[in-house]
Amino acid sequence: MFTADRRQRVRAKLLARAREDERIAGAAITGSAARGTEDRWSDIDLFFGVAEGNAVADVLGDWGAFVYRDLGAVHHFDLQAGLVTYRAFLLPGLLEIDLGFAPAADFRPLGDGEFQVVFGEAVRRQPGSANAAHLIGLAWHHLLHARTSIERGAAWQAEYWISGVRDHVLALACLRLGLPAAHAKGADELPPDVTAAVRDALVGGLYVGELDRALRAATVAFLGELRETDAELAVVLAQPLRELAAIAQRVE
Template structure:
């Protein structure tokens, strides 16, 4: 299982790599860490502002996560023009990176901390298709079955 120091190290390395990547023109920390509410079990949530084709940047970053961080699997959750690519690293560390066109890069809620680059005010998109919502519902329902109960710093899966 990953520890907090490892998670911080990986996040710092990802953000440093993003600053060096000419295709990434902005980055933000999102999720619980952006709110100062990360705990020992939190994953890494980042958003990148992409200049140019998303597909090229997605391919480059996927290669980087497998090569430099030994990713064992990934999957995509598209939302409008953004692709959330979710990586599983050794030790069960999850890395979620939102790859967003630079013209749409900006906070959609309070869980956002800009690290570098410029943000825009996103325009509301079309509501999601009902099939997409149904898929999210069963996906999250399955995960809700594995409820972690804290008992003296030990988590038991019910």
């Protein structure tokens, strides 16, 4: 297992290389190190702005080769988010490096994550209201598909959708209370009265009665959070969602 000292040395080496690379217009530390919550298990999260006139794909390719050659990476995968490409590397000792690359015009915090600029200039943070609207849409979408999956006898798929609703409710609560919303990073700081309803939506088995129960609980949890986040919209969605949760009540 990697040590904290090794993690610090690897991060310093990556940032030093970024300063020397004329194609990198800005670098920032993100994740737990930027939040001041780094612990024994934290990985390395860095975000780079690629200077105008340089292709992100070319820069990423060169950096990928460097991480394999000089840092001994054993595997990686990519994640695309708009104009941003994230490449996650696994190093010996289970050290993970997550590097984000974006055009310099998009060198900015994404979502509600912390963004500690090392050099360069970040563009203005975008308002977060759209994040809540998107989560709300995903939540009712997942509730609808959970019901459809139950009716079709697709138990695993139903569990997948219900679990997604729980995730979105927790994220909405985190946004509302000013906590990190991505990947449940702020969920453990939520008050018990917020998480109690979400806990009731945990799926305890792959049989129809339990899936129905968990779906109804997820609906209650979502509407409860929605009343706090957008009371007017909660009124609009309450009836159709309650109808959806009540379809095909069954006696086992």
